[in-house]
Amino acid sequence: MKLTRQKLIQSDGAVSVLVVVLGFLVGTVLVALVGKNPLNMYKALFQALSGYNIDNGRMNVRYIAETLNYSVPFILCGLSMGFAKRVGLFNIGGEGQYIMGMTIAQAIALLGPRIPVLHWMLAMLGAVVIGSLWGGVVGLLKAKYEVSEVVSTIMLNYVALYLSRIICLQLPGATTYKTANFPETALIGNAFFQRITNNSLLNNGIFMMAGSVLVYWFIMEKTSLGYGMRATGFNKDAARASGIPVIKSISISMAISGAFAGLAGGIVALGSFKYGRVLSGMDNYGFDGIAVALVGNCTALGTTLAGFLFGLLKNAQALMQGKQIPKEITFIIQGLIVIFIALRSALKLYQEYLDKKQLQKEVGVK
Amino acid sequence: MVGEYAIEMTNITKTFPGVVANDTVTLQVMHQEIHALLGENGAGKSTLMSILFGSYSADSGSILLDGKPVEIKNPNVATALGIGMVHQHFKLVQNYTVTENIVLGMEPTKGRLLDMRSAREHVARLSSQYALKVDPDSLVEDITVGQQQRVEILKTLYRNANIIIFDEPTAVLTPQEIDELMDILKKLRTEGKTIVLITHKLKEIKEVADRCTVLRRGRSIGTVEVQNVSEQDLAEMMVGRAVKFEIEKPEKQPGRVMLSLKNMQVADQNGTMRVKDVSLDVHEGEIVGIAGVDGNGQSELLGAITGLLPLAGGSVLLDGKPIENLSIRQRIEEGLGYIPEDRQKYGVVGEFSIAENTALKNYYRDAYRKRMGILDYEAMNQEAENLIKQFDIRSAEGAKTTAGSLSGGNQQKVIVAREISLSPKVLVVAQPTRGLDVGAIEYIRKRIIAEREKGRAILLVSFELDEIMNLCDRIATISKGRIVAVNKQDEVTEYDIGLMMAGSKKEAL
Numbered sequence: 001m002k003l004t005r006q007k008l009i010q011s012d013g014a015v016s017v018l019v020v021v022l023g024f025l026v027g028t029v030l031v032a033l034v035g036k037n038p039l040n041m042y043k044a045l046f047q048a049l050s051g052y053n054i055d056n057g058r059m060n061v062r063y064i065a066e067t068l069n070y071s072v073p074f075i076l077c078g079l080s081m082g083f084a085k086r087v088g089l090f091n092i093g094g095e096g097q098y099i100m101g102m103t104i105a106q107a108i109a110l111l112g113p114r115i116p117v118l119h120w121m122l123a124m125l126g127a128v129v130i131g132s133l134w135g136g137v138v139g140l141l142k143a144k145y146e147v148s149e150v151v152s153t154i155m156l157n158y159v160a161l162y163l164s165r166i167i168c169l170q171l172p173g174a175t176t177y178k179t180a181n182f183p184e185t186a187l188i189g190n191a192f193f194q195r196i197t198n199n200s201l202l203n204n205g206i207f208m209m210a211g212s213v214l215v216y217w218f219i220m221e222k223t224s225l226g227y228g229m230r231a232t233g234f235n236k237d238a239a240r241a242s243g244i245p246v247i248k249s250i251s252i253s254m255a256i257s258g259a260f261a262g263l264a265g266g267i268v269a270l271g272s273f274k275y276g277r278v279l280s281g282m283d284n285y286g287f288d289g290i291a292v293a294l295v296g297n298c299t300a301l302g303t304t305l306a307g308f309l310f311g312l313l314k315n316a317q318a319l320m321q322g323k324q325i326p327k328e329i330t331f332i333i334q335g336l337i338v339i340f341i342a343l344r345s346a347l348k349l350y351q352e353y354l355d356k357k358q359l360q361k362e363v364g365v366k
Numbered sequence: 367m368v369g370e371y372a373i374e375m376t377n378i379t380k381t382f383p384g385v386v387a388n389d390t391v392t393l394q395v396m397h398q399e400i401h402a403l404l405g406e407n408g409a410g411k412s413t414l415m416s417i418l419f420g421s422y423s424a425d426s427g428s429i430l431l432d433g434k435p436v437e438i439k440n441p442n443v444a445t446a447l448g449i450g451m452v453h454q455h456f457k458l459v460q461n462y463t464v465t466e467n468i469v470l471g472m473e474p475t476k477g478r479l480l481d482m483r484s485a486r487e488h489v490a491r492l493s494s495q496y497a498l499k500v501d502p503d504s505l506v507e508d509i510t511v512g513q514q515q516r517v518e519i520l521k522t523l524y525r526n527a528n529i530i531i532f533d534e535p536t537a538v539l540t541p542q543e544i545d546e547l548m549d550i551l552k553k554l555r556t557e558g559k560t561i562v563l564i565t566h567k568l569k570e571i572k573e574v575a576d577r578c579t580v581l582r583r584g585r586s587i588g589t590v591e592v593q594n595v596s597e598q599d600l601a602e603m604m605v606g607r608a609v610k611f612e613i614e615k616p617e618k619q620p621g622r623v624m625l626s627l628k629n630m631q632v633a634d635q636n637g638t639m640r641v642k643d644v645s646l647d648v649h650e651g652e653i654v655g656i657a658g659v660d661g662n663g664q665s666e667l668l669g670a671i672t673g674l675l676p677l678a679g680g681s682v683l684l685d686g687k688p689i690e691n692l693s694i695r696q697r698i699e700e701g702l703g704y705i706p707e708d709r710q711k712y713g714v715v716g717e718f719s720i721a722e723n724t725a726l727k728n729y730y731r732d733a734y735r736k737r738m739g740i741l742d743y744e745a746m747n748q749e750a751e752n753l754i755k756q757f758d759i760r761s762a763e764g765a766k767t768t769a770g771s772l773s774g775g776n777q778q779k780v781i782v783a784r785e786i787s788l789s790p791k792v793l794v795v796a797q798p799t800r801g802l803d804v805g806a807i808e809y810i811r812k813r814i815i816a817e818r819e820k821g822r823a824i825l826l827v828s829f830e831l832d833e834i835m836n837l838c839d840r841i842a843t844i845s846k847g848r849i850v851a852v853n854k855q856d857e858v859t860e861y862d863i864g865l866m867m868a869g870s871k872k873e874a875l
C-alpha cells in the first residue's frame with residue numbers, strides 16, 4: 001500500500017491525471033453551487049468526446065472531428081512550450097510565434113503561386129520558418145547576451161500582433177477585420193474528412209500535428225541533439241563544463257519551439273478559415289499552450305493528451321450553453337487544473353513528511 | 367549546586383527526511399575541558415551541536431547544563447545560557463570595525479546614544495585577558511582569516527559564554543594559524559571555559575583535547591581519554607575498520623612537458639584580477655599540486671585552463687599546442703580531463719542516469735551514434751555497466767540509476783570513471799575528496815596515483831595539505847593569485863608550505 005502511494009506521487013503522469021480529476025471535481029461543485037445540474041456538463045463533454053447525444057439518442061461524428069480540430073493548435077502550442085522548457089527556457093512567446101505563422105501563411109495563401117498542393121505546402125513552410133525565426137532570435141539573445149527569454153518573448157508577442165495587422169492590411173481585399181477569400185489551392189481542407197464527418201472543419205492539419213508530435217519525441221529522446229538539450233535544461237553548468245555547446249542548444253531549441261507554434265498558426269489560418277483575418281486581439285492558443293505543456297509534463301505523449309483535453313473543453317463550450325451550463329465553467333476548470341499542477345510540489349512535501357514519520361517510528365522501536 | 371558535567375546531552379535523536387542524523391547520542395562534557403567531537407562527514411557532529419546551540423530541536427532526548435535540565439528553543443536561548451558558537455563560515459560584517467562586529471546586537475549605550483568608547487575598552491580587556499591579539503579598530507575586511515576567527519571568539523566571550531563550540535575551526539587556517547589557535551584554546555581552558563571542538567583532524571585532537579567522543583553514522587561510538595589512545599585508534603573508531611593513511615606511490619621518472627601554463631592572467635566575473643602571471647609545467651607521469659588557502663585564485667586558474675573562464679593574458683599549452691582559444695569541447699578532444707571541485711554543479715547532471723552521465727563528454731562520438739544523429743542508448747548503458755564494475759560504483763539500479771540519488775562518494779566515482787575512461791593526456795583535479803568518507807577518499811586517491819602510473823600529467827588543487835603532501839611529486843604554492851614557489855615534495859615540510867601559503871616566505875627553499 002505504502003509503495004503504491006509513493007510510486008503514485010513520484011510518477012509525474014499519475015499526478016497530472018490526479019490534477020485533472022481534481023479540476024473537474026471542483027468544477028462540478030461550482031456548477032452545483034450556481035444551481036445548475038452538473039450532469040448536463042458531463043453530458044456535453046461526453047457528446048464532444050463521442051459524438052453521442054444522451055438526451056435525444058442521436059449520434060453525430062462531427063463533434064468528434066471538431067474536438068480533434070480544436071486540439072491541433074493546443075497540442076502544437078503545448079509542444080512549443082514544452083520543447084523550450086525541456087532545455088530550461090520559459091517560452092511565453094508561443095502566442096507571437098503563432099501569430100507570425102498565421103500571418104505569413106495568410107500572405108502566401110493570397111499572394112503565392114496557385115498550384116495545387118505546392119501552394120498550401122509553401123504557406124505551411126513559411127509559417128514554420130517565420131515561427132522558428134521569431135523564436136530563434138529570442139534564443140540567440142538569451143544565449144549570446146543573456147537577455148531573459150521571458151521578457152523578450154512577452155515583448156515580441158506585441159510586436160507580432162501589430163506587425164501582423166500592418167502586413168494583413170496590405171493583403172488583397174483587406175478591410176479592418178478580414179482579407180479577400182483564399183484561393184482553393186491554399187486551403188488544407190480534407191474532402192474525405194468532410195464527407196465522413198458531416199462537413200466538420202477537420203483538415204490535413206491533424207497529420208501535420210501528428211508528425212510534429214513524432215518529431216518532438218524523436219529529437220528529445222532519441223538524438224544526440226536532444227540529449228545535449230536535456231543536459232542543458234537539467235544542469236547548464238555541468239553541460240557547459242562537459243563541452244556541450246550550450247549556446248547552440250539554447251538557440252536551436254528556441255527555433256524548434258517557435259516552429260511548432262508557427263505551424264499551429266498556419267494550420268488555424270488555412271484550416272479553420274476561408275479568408276485571412278486581420279487580428280484585433282490574440283487567439284490565446286500560445287498562452288494556453290503553456291498550461292497544456294505543464295499538464296503534459298512536457299513529454300510528447302503527455303502534451304498530446306493534455307492538448308486533446310483542452311480541445312475537448314473548447315468544443316464542449318457551445319454544447320454546454322445549449323444545456324444551460326455557462327460556458328465559462330470550462331475556463332474555470334482549465335484554470336483549476338493549472339493551479340492544481342502546483343500541488344505537485346505539495347504532494348512531494350507530503351511524501352517527505354510521511355517518510356520522516358516512518359523513520360521516527362523505526363528509530364523509536366529500537 | 368554545580369553538576370558533575372557542564373553539558374550532558376542524553377539519548378538525543380534527530381531525524382531528517384530519509385536520514386537519521388543522530389540516533390540516541392549521548393555526550394557528557396566536563397567543566398573546563400576541551401572535548402573533541404570526532405567523526406566523518408555526515409556522522410552527525412554538526413547536527414548534535416546545532417541542537418545544543420538551538421538551531422535545531424531534537425526529536426527526543428534531554429539536555430542538562432550544570433545538572434539542570436534546559437530547553438534550548440533557539441540560539442538566543444543558548445546565548446542566554448552561556449553557550450557560544452564559532453561557526454566554520456564566519457558571520458561578520460566586512461566593513462565594520464572589529465569592535466563594532468563584536469558588540470553588534472548588544473551595543474552598550476549611554477542614554478540613547480551608543481557608547482563605543484566603553485565598548486572598545488571592554489573588547490580590549492577581553493582581548494588581553496584571553497591573549498586574543500586583534501586590533502579593535504581595524505576593519506574586518508583588512509584583517510587575516512585567523513584574526514577574523516578571533517573576532518568570532520571575542521563575540522562569544524563578550525556575550526559571557528562559558529561553553530564555546532568550535533565547528534571545524536581549522537578548515538580555513540594555515541598551519542601557523544592553526545598553531546596559534548591551539549594556544550588560544552588552551553588559554554581559554556585555563557581561564558575556566560569549557561570547549562567543544564568539532565573536527566575530523568586527529569592531530570589536533572591529540573594536541574589539545576582532554577577527552578574525545580566519536581560519532582559514526584549518527585551513533586556515539588564511545589568517549590575516550592585522549593592521552594590513552596593513538597591517532598590510529600581514533601581513526602579506527604571513526605571509520606569502524608583499520609585505515610591506511612599513506613598511499614604507496616612508486617618512484618616514477620616524469621616524461622616530457624604535457625601541460626604548460628605561461629604567464630596566465632585571469633579575472634573573475636567581477637573583473638578583479640585573481641590569477642597574476644602564473645607559469646607552471648606539468649610533465650607526463652607527474653602529479654603537480656597547487657597548495658593554498660581557498661580563494662587565492664585556484665578556481666579561476668582551473669577555470670581558464672578548462673575553458674569555463676576567459677584568459678586575460680598568457681597562454682595554455684597542451685602537449686605543445688595552445689588551447690586557450692579552443693572551445694571547451696575542443697579542449698576535451700585535445701585530451702584535457704577535468705574533475706571539478708563542485709561535483710553537483712559542474713560534474714554530474716543529477717536528473718540523468720549514470721549511463722547518460724558517463725557519456726556526457728563523448729555522447730556525440732561514433733561509439734554512441736547510429737545513423738541520423740540517433741543515440742545508441744544500448745551501447746551507452748553497456749559502457750556504463752562496465753564502468754560501474756570497474757570503478758565499484760554502488761547504485762540501486764545499475765546504469766539506469768539517476769546520478770542525483772547516489773551518495774557523494776559514488777557521484778565522484780561516476781565523474782572519475784568518465785574522465786579516466788576518456789584517457790586524457792592531462793587531468794585537472796580539484797578537491798577530489800572533499801566531503802567524502804574515508805573509504806572513498808582512499809579509493810579516489812589510489813585512482814589518481816594509478817593515472818600517474820599510466821603517464822598522465824595531473825594538476826591537483828587541494829586545500830588539504832595532507833592530500834597535497836600525500837599525492838604530489840611537486841608542489842606549487844599559490845598566494846593571492848601568484849605562484850610563490852615550486853618545490854619537490856620531499857624537499858619541503860607542511861610547515862614550510864604553510865608559511866608560503868600565508869605569503870610570508872617568498873622564495874623556494
